Structure formats: C-alpha cells, structure tokens
Amino acid sequence: MISVKNIWYKSNDTHLLRDISFSIDAGDVLAVLGSNGAGKSTLLKCLSKELTPEKGDVLFKKTLLGRWHNQELARNRAVLSQHYQVTLPFSVEQIVMMGRYPHFKNHPLPKDYDIVKESLAFAGISHLQHRNYLTLSGGEQQRTQIARVLSQLWEEDNNEKLLILDEPVSALDIQYQHHIMQLVGRLSERNFAVIAVLHDLNLALQYCNKALLLKKGEQVAFGDTGVIDRALIKKVYDVDSDLVYHAASNKNYIIITE
Amino acid sequence: MRYGLLVMVLIVLLIIATVLSVGMGPLQLSPMQSIAILLKQLGVPLNTAYTDQQEVVVTAIRLPRVIFGIFIGATLAMCGTAIQGLFRNPLADPALIGISSGAALFTVVVIVVGLQIFQSLFTILGTYMLSIAAFAGAFFTTILIYRISQAGGKTIVSTMLLAGIAISAMAAAGTGIMTLIANDAQLRTITFWNLGSLGGASWVNVAVLAPLCLICMIGLPSMSKALNALVLGETNASHLGINVEALKSKVIILTALGIGACVSMSGIIGFVGLVTPHIVRKMIGPEHKQVFVASGLLGAVLLVIADLVCRTVVAPIEIPIGIATALIGAPFFLYLLLKERKNQIVF
Numbered sequence: 191m192i193s194v195k196n197i198w199y200k201s202n203d204t205h206l207l208r209d210i211s212f213s214i215d216a217g218d219v220l221a222v223l224g225s226n227g228a229g230k231s232t233l234l235k236c237l238s239k240e241l242t243p244e245k246g247d248v249l250f251k252k253t254l255l256g257r258w259h260n261q262e263l264a265r266n267r268a269v270l271s272q273h274y275q276v277t278l279p280f281s282v283e284q285i286v287m288m289g290r291y292p293h294f295k296n297h298p299l300p301k302d303y304d305i306v307k308e309s310l311a312f313a314g315i316s317h318l319q320h321r322n323y324l325t326l327s328g329g330e331q332q333r334t335q336i337a338r339v340l341s342q343l344w345e346e347d348n349n350e351k352l353l354i355l356d357e358p359v360s361a362l363d364i365q366y367q368h369h370i371m372q373l374v375g376r377l378s379e380r381n382f383a384v385i386a387v388l389h390d391l392n393l394a395l396q397y398c399n400k401a402l403l404l405k406k407g408e409q410v411a412f413g414d415t416g417v418i419d420r421a422l423i424k425k426v427y428d429v430d431s432d433l434v435y436h437a438a439s440n441k442n443y444i445i446i447t448e
Numbered sequence: 449m450r451y452g453l454l455v456m457v458l459i460v461l462l463i464i465a466t467v468l469s470v471g472m473g474p475l476q477l478s479p480m481q482s483i484a485i486l487l488k489q490l491g492v493p494l495n496t497a498y499t500d501q502q503e504v505v506v507t508a509i510r511l512p513r514v515i516f517g518i519f520i521g522a523t524l525a526m527c528g529t530a531i532q533g534l535f536r537n538p539l540a541d542p543a544l545i546g547i548s549s550g551a552a553l554f555t556v557v558v559i560v561v562g563l564q565i566f567q568s569l570f571t572i573l574g575t576y577m578l579s580i581a582a583f584a585g586a587f588f589t590t591i592l593i594y595r596i597s598q599a600g601g602k603t604i605v606s607t608m609l610l611a612g613i614a615i616s617a618m619a620a621a622g623t624g625i626m627t628l629i630a631n632d633a634q635l636r637t638i639t640f641w642n643l644g645s646l647g648g649a650s651w652v653n654v655a656v657l658a659p660l661c662l663i664c665m666i667g668l669p670s671m672s673k674a675l676n677a678l679v680l681g682e683t684n685a686s687h688l689g690i691n692v693e694a695l696k697s698k699v700i701i702l703t704a705l706g707i708g709a710c711v712s713m714s715g716i717i718g719f720v721g722l723v724t725p726h727i728v729r730k731m732i733g734p735e736h737k738q739v740f741v742a743s744g745l746l747g748a749v750l751l752v753i754a755d756l757v758c759r760t761v762v763a764p765i766e767i768p769i770g771i772a773t774a775l776i777g778a779p780f781f782l783y784l785l786l787k788e789r790k791n792q793i794v795f
Contacts, residue, residue, distance in 0.1 A: 238687060240683055240686070240687075260686065260689045260690075260691060261689035262689075263689065264687065264688050264689030265689070268687065269684070269687040271681070271683065271684055271687075273681075274680055274681065274684065275536070275681055276679050276680065277536050277537055277538065277679065278536070278538065278679050278729070278734040279729070279733065279734055280676070280679060280733070280734055280735075281733065284676070284733070284734075284735060285680075288676060288677050288680065288688060289688070291673055291676075291677055291688050291689070291690070292688055292689040296673070342688070
C-alpha cells in the first residue's frame with residue numbers, strides 16, 4: 191500500500207535519512223524502532239507528506255505522495271502526532287468530530303455522528319464524550335486523539351487505509367499501552383496498514399508483524415519482527431539482551447541484560 | 449446554554465437596544481413612537497402619532513448611528529473571534545495586539561498628508577480612501593505580528609502581546625508626528641480617531657462601511673471548520689486536509705478588511721473583539737461557526753448599548769465610546785490574564 195524507494199532527507203547539511211527503502215500492505219503493522227535521533231520522526235514526516243524527501247520516492251497506493259490532493263489524502267490516511275497544543279475548550283466529541291472534517295463540507299451527517307460514537311467506544315472513552323478536552327489527564331487526551339484519527343478513516347468501504355502513529359503509547363499507563371496496541375492490532379483486520387514509532391521492543395514484538403530498525407538515519411534492518419535478535423539490538427541500541435520464549439503466545443520477548 | 453436559544457435571545461436584545469437607542473437623546477421618543485418610525489421605513493405603517501421632527505431625527509441622525517454600531521460591533525467581535533482562532537489563543541484581540549493601531553496610523557497619515565494633496569476627503573471616494581488606508585495598515589500589522597509571534601508552529605503568547613505593545617507605541621509615535629504638522633480641524637479628527645466614536649455616522653458612511661463589513665461577516669464563518677481544526681496545530685490541521693497557508697491568508701485579509709473598515713469609520717474601539725467571543729465561548733463552547741454568529745450578534749448589542757450610554761449619561765457631553773469599552777474591557781482582560789495564569793494553559 192505504501193512503498194518507500196531509496197529516500198534521503200537532509201537538513202542543515204546533515205543527512206537525517208539515508209537511503210531508506212521498504213514497503214508494507216494492508217494488514218501489516220509496522221514498528222519503526224531506533225534510539226533517539228535515529229530519524230524515526232523524520233521518516234514519519236516524509237510518509238505523511240509533511241516533508242518532501244531530497245531524493246527517492248514515496249508511493250502511496252501506487253501514486254507519488256506529492257501528487258495526492260490534501261483532502262483526498264486525508265480520507266485515506268491519518269496521522270497521530272506526539273504533541274497537541276489545544277488551547278480552546280473543545281469537548282471530546284468535538285475533537286473526535288474533527289476527524290470527520292475531510293468527509294463533510296459544512297455540517298456533519300448522521301453517519302458522521304455514528305462514526306464518532308463508534309470511534310469513542312472503540313477507544314474506550316464513550317463516558318468522556320461531553321467532557322472538556324483541556325480538563326482530561328494526559329492518557330485520556332491521548333485516547334481522544336486516537337479516537338479522532340480512527341474516526342478519520344472509519345468507513346465501511348473496501349478502501350485500504352493507512353494510519354501513522356508517532357509514539358502512540360509513550361504517555362500512557364501500562365494497561366492503556368496494551369489497550370491501544372490491541373486496538374491497533376484489530377485495525378489491521380479492517381484493511382488498515384499501521385506504521386507506529388515505538389520505544390518498547392516488547393510491544394513491537396507482541397503487536398507488530400513488521401519492523402524497521404534505524405540508526406543515525408540509516409536502515410539497519412527491515413522485515414518480519416522475527417528478524418529482531420541479540421546482534422541487531424546490540425547494533426541499534428548498543429545494549430546486551432536475551433530473547434526469552436513465551437510458550438502461551440508463541441513469541442519471543444526481550445530482556446535487556448546490560 | 450443551547451446555541452439556538454442564545455441566538456434568539458440576542459436577536460431580541462438587539463431589537464430592544466435599537467428601539468431604545470433611536471428613541472433616547474435630547475429629543476425623547478416613546479418606544480412605541482420609535483417602533484412606529486422604524487416600521488414605517490420598512491413599509492409597515494402603524495397608528496402611533498409622532499412629529500415630523502421626531503421622524504427626521506430618527507431617520508437622519510440616530511438610525512444611521514445605530515446601524516453603524518451594529519455593523520462595527522458585529523465586525524469587531526467576529527474579527528476578534530477569527531484572530532483568536534488564527535493565533536490559537538483566547539487573549540488575542542485586534543486592538544490589543546496593535547492591528548487597530550496600525551490601521552489608525554495609516555488613516556491618520558492619509559487624513560493629514562492626503563488632505564493636503566487631495567483638498568477634500570469628504571466624498572464617497574475620500575471615505576473609501578480612508579478605508580483602504582486603514583485596511584493596508586491592519587493588513588501589514590497583522591502579518592507582522594503573526595510572523596513575530598510564531599515559532600515552531602505555535603504562538604508564543606508573551607511575544608504576541610509584547611509585539612502588540614511595540615507596534616502600538618510605534619503607531620502612537622507616528623500619529624504624534626502627524627499631530628505636529630496637522631491643522632486644528634485635522635487635530636480634532638485625529639483625537640476622535642484615537643479615542644473611538646460612532647459620531648461619524650451618516651448614510652454615506654453606512655454605504656461605505658456596510659459592504660466591507662458584510663464581506664467580512666459572510667466570509668469569516670465559512671472558515672469555521674478549518675479554524676476548529678487549527679486548534680490541533682498547523683501540521684495536524686493539514687493532516688486533516690486543510691490548506692493551512694490559504695486559511696491564514698484568507699483570515700488575515702478578511703480581518704484586515706473588517707478592522708480597517710471599522711477603524712476608518714469609528715477610530716479605535718478596543719476590547720470588543722476580546723470580551724465578546726470570550727463571553728460567547730463560556731456559554732456555548734468554542735465551535736467557531738456558532739461563536740462567529742453569536743459573537744457578531746452580541747458585539748452589535750454591546751456596541752449599540754455602549755453608544756447609547758456614552759451619548760446620554762452626561763449629555764450634552766458625549767463620552768468617546770473607545771473610553772467606555774476600555775473601562776469595561778481592560779479589567780476584564782486583567783481577569784483573563786489571572787485566570788489563564790492559574791490554568792497555566794496559555795503561557
């Protein structure tokens with residue numbers, strides 16, 4: 191659905207991305223991994239059309255990203271940022287309704303209200319519907335934003351959708367981290383592809399099927415999450431680790447031993 | 449409070465304020481007489497007795513002044529809403545951040561310098577010239593303040609307010625220089641501009657003001673959705689398919705047009721654009737379409753009533769309306785500052 195071909199990005203004479211290439215399809219959940227300054231956020235900005243790569247192409251649904259009209263693009267992909275600076279007292283429902291803005295002209299249709307309701311329920315915050323966003327806790331605000339990006343893509347059609355998440359769970363308590371990642375996993379069953387920057391390797395192993403590892407702007411590895419091993423972790427994060435097999439989930443988990 | 453109910457209440461208040469305002473003054477009319485005269489203008493004759501003199505006073509003097517108040521109050525309040533949406537901050541106000549001062553400076557320059565070149569500005573063309581000058585002043589000031597106060601996609605509020613102080617000071621200095629070379633008649637005009645007054649109302653001026661204000665009043669609400677999305681930040685708004693650069697240009701041009709038209713007609717009337725949207729948001733929330741409509745109505749009501757008080761409370765002396773709005777608005781602004789400091793949301 192989205193394929194990245196040899197992209198480079200330069201800012202102030204420093205290459206923040208060097209020759210990145212990968213591609214994913216609907217149903218994939220890709221974890222973008224790497225330590226601070228690896229270029230994860232820059233890559234996400236190139237994928238969301240916020241930045242234009244210096245060299246190389248980003249193809250979204252076989253069309254160059256730069257050729258997509260903004261509004262059409264907004265109906266097909268949504269982006270969750272790390273920070274939101276909301277200064278006016280919008281209600282949770284109003285914030286989530288903003289996800290429907292690319293879909294209606296002046297007034298929301300009944301369908302838009304239904305989708306907002308479903309998104310709120312999906313994110314587990316139906317009870318916050320009429321609350322003032324500014325009075326919510328950090329985790330509640332994050333779940334509101336997640337409901338907003340969900341409502342942006344929530345159509346009962348067969349169109350493939352791309353969801354880009356920049357550190358979706360960093361601000362959340364552990365139970366919500368898993369709650370959100372489970373939601374993300376369920377989306378992959380609905381014709382969604384998901385790209386998420388994650389800091390927690392075990393969340394990546396548990397909920398993602400693909401991984402892209404970056405170090406100082408370079409691509410260290412791309413493939414199934416199974417490719418992540420001790421050598422790779424040492425290379426990307428410069429720490430020693432052990433992989434431990436968990437029989438019930440039939441998955442490996444990582445313990446940092448350093 | 450429900451939006452529909454608020455709009456109904458405000459429309460009723462506006463009608464009451466209009467009737468009171470055309471009836472009160474040195475020549476007193478009963479409300480029934482006022483209503484009868486107003487309805488006659490709309491082609492509905494009533495059976496109430498009034499003198500020809502009363503009718504002339506209402507139609508030639510008081511009615512254009514009330515219409516002035518309605519257009520200027522509504523435009524200032526709606527422009528305040530738009531500027532607050534653009535800056536993503538409830539403390540932005542066209543007068544407070546120097547936009548009105550910029551418009552006033554350009555106007556004063558045209559009055560003093562332009563009068564010497566063109567002899568007379570008191571024609572429709574001359575009045576439009578003043579509006580164009582005020583528009584240019586408002587436009588440049590808005591762009592300047594916006595550029596100065598934005599960093600990394602968000603508004604640095606302290607910078608915005610401080611830049612407003614600097615620009616107001618510069619504009620005051622420029623106006624001061626103009627007073628040195630102005631003659632007596634020009635001096636009175638300049639003073640009038642600096643304090644703000646609806647005393648310049650006439651049907652000719654209404655004919656100039658109304659179309660400019662209407663463009664602003666129709667154009668701004670059409671940007672409500674985009675302004676709502678802008679609250680998430682510029683990048684996130686663009687991820688929702690909003691063309692943020694186009695939105696910013698449109699808001700700046702329309703508000704400069706509205707503020708310019710108002711300042712060229714009435715001088716600087718501060719705080720209407722700050723206080724009105726704030727009261728409205730308290731009652732019905734921050735959704736821009738609703739805030740635009742309700743603020744426009746409330747701004748009109750407030751300015752018509754303020755003008756009525758200003759010209760009757762110590763008659764025959766008329767208090768400049770800018771003084772009255774500052775007397776009410778400035779303490780309100782301080783209250784907002786204190787409240788925001790407690791919430792620590794804005795700074």
